[in-house]
Amino acid sequence: MESLLSRRFPFLPRLASASTRRPPRASSRSGGLSRDPSGSHVVVVGGGLAAAGIASSLSRLAPNATVTILDAGRTVGGRTASLTPREFTFDHGTQYISAKPNCPLTNDIAPLVDANFADYWDDTRVGALSTLDLDSFTPLQNKQLLVGVPSNTAIVHGLLATHAPHATVENSSTVVELVRRDDETWRVLVRVREGGHVWYRPMNADVVLLAVPAGRAVKLLRDAGAEHLADVAANVKYTKSLALVVAFDQTLGLNFNGATLPPEARGLAWVGNDSSKPGRTRADGAECWVAHATPEWSDVHSGADPSEVGAEMLDAFRAVLRIHSEMSTAHCRAFEWGAAFPINAVDSPTFDAAWALGVAGDWTAGPRAADAYRSGLQLGSLAAEHLE
Numbered sequence: 378m379e380s381l382l383s384r385r386f387p388f389l390p391r392l393a394s395a396s397t398r399r400p401p402r403a404s405s406r407s408g409g410l411s412r413d414p415s416g417s418h419v420v421v422v423g424g425g426l427a428a429a430g431i432a433s434s435l436s437r438l439a440p441n442a443t444v445t446i447l448d449a450g451r452t453v454g455g456r457t458a459s460l461t462p463r464e465f466t467f468d469h470g471t472q473y474i475s476a477k478p479n480c481p482l483t484n485d486i487a488p489l490v491d492a493n494f495a496d497y498w499d500d501t502r503v504g505a506l507s508t509l510d511l512d513s514f515t516p517l518q519n520k521q522l523l524v525g526v527p528s529n530t531a532i533v534h535g536l537l538a539t540h541a542p543h544a545t546v547e548n549s550s551t552v553v554e555l556v557r558r559d560d561e562t563w564r565v566l567v568r569v570r571e572g573g574h575v576w577y578r579p580m581n582a583d584v585v586l587l588a589v590p591a592g593r594a595v596k597l598l599r600d601a602g603a604e605h606l607a608d609v610a611a612n613v614k615y616t617k618s619l620a621l622v623v624a625f626d627q628t629l630g631l632n633f634n635g636a637t638l639p640p641e642a643r644g645l646a647w648v649g650n651d652s653s654k655p656g657r658t659r660a661d662g663a664e665c666w667v668a669h670a671t672p673e674w675s676d677v678h679s680g681a682d683p684s685e686v687g688a689e690m691l692d693a694f695r696a697v698l699r700i701h702s703e704m705s706t707a708h709c710r711a712f713e714w715g716a717a718f719p720i721n722a723v724d725s726p727t728f729d730a731a732w733a734l735g736v737a738g739d740w741t742a743g744p745r746a747a748d749a750y751r752s753g754l755q756l757g758s759l760a761a762e763h764l765e
């Protein structure tokens with residue numbers, strides 16, 4: 378047993394002994410489910426790209442399983458979702474997904490382009506400024522940059538609609554507790570918010586798959602008694618990221634639509650014109666921009682008053698991009714990502730058959746959107762073996 382687990386979950390033995398991995402009240406059975414697999418209910422906690430990968434894998438490999446995705450947000454997408462205050466659209470997290478050969482996310486997004494969930498952003502106007510001279514802009518060469526239509530939220534929506542059409546998604550549903558029962562099923566307690574009301578709803582599951590950031594996973598796993606998985610998640614650290622979303626009343630007329638910035642850019646790391654993404658040009662000429670602060674600047678300003686952070690980032694934005702103070706803004710807000718990019722992601726997602734419990738997400742793979750999705754595909758495939 379130990380050698381089998383070591384091969385499939387190479388990092389586990391360093392962190393937990395076999396005895397602590399055993400669920401407290403379950404039998405020692407660690408193989409597939411004894412009940413009818415057509416009746417198996419898989420609950421996926423989280424609704425970002427990792428969850429989309431899980432659902433897509435299960436749809437192909439365990440088509441008889443019933444899959445429910447519970448997401449705390451008002452829409453799916455997580456860090457690949459968008460803000461849409463008033464009539465504006467901002468991708469405040471993921472900016473674009475680089476299409477790469479042999480990449481599962483690239484392959485699975487391809488049909489989304491035909492179905493109008495995604496499109497390519499003009500790569501000749503996205504690149505880097507090497508100095509604060511705006512003429513130092515160099516475009517990315519021969520990259521295909523995928524973005525959502527009409528916003529990046531459409532990416533996860535499109536992946537689910539295309540590759541996991543039978544999965545049920547429940548939004549505004551935060552999982553607050555997982556309890557392993559004596560009969561080896563799970564009781565999932567969900568806090569639901571709707572129209573200003575909050576209530577709690579218990580749900581049954583045969584298998585639970587967590588696709589939430591590591592910090593969120595730790596508490597759920599510890600409360601469930603799955604210390605061995607909680608310890609893995611607790612070890613993962615993330616950078617923070619402060620984002621500025623700002624709508625200008627008119628075009629800024631810049632010679633690029635997105636650029637990484639040089640170190641002297643007053644704490645800013647990236648600026649992007651979301652109105653230049655396909656299908657988002659505005660008839661009134663207004664432009665929606667997103668700026669991301671560097672991890673260092675974000676660390677220092679984390680937790681500060683959002684209006685002060687927003688004002689400071691807007692000052693930096695205007696100074697770096699030479700935007701005249703008379704160029705007025707119609708919307709301006711700072712947003713903090715407390716867990717932006719994992720610094721020390723572990724090697725792979727984990728599925729523990731004895732617990733019928735698994736974890737995926739960027740923190741089990743790497744810092745990019747494609748890593749998160751791949752981790753979900755892998756976890757879905759491990760869970761499907763268990764459901765066979």
Ligand SMILES: Cc1cc2nc3c(=O)[nH]c(=O)nc-3n(C[C@H](O)[C@H](O)[C@H](O)COP(=O)(O)OP(=O)(O)OC[C@H]3O[C@@H](n4cnc5c(N)ncnc54)[C@H](O)[C@@H]3O)c2cc1C
Binds near residue numbers: 428618
């Ligand atoms: C500022 C920023 C910019 C980025 N830019 C890029 C980029 O340009 N290109 C790129 O490839 N990658 C980028 N990334 C990385 C990319 O966003 C992530 O790798 C990816 O979105 C992570 O997906 P995930 O599914 O692992 O997690 P998430 O997207 O965080 O999804 C987790 C989901 O879990 C939900 N959740 C949390 N707790 C609970 C709970 N208890 N119950 C129910 N639901 C819960 C959340 O609501 C969320 O929807 C960026 C990230 C950030 C923060």
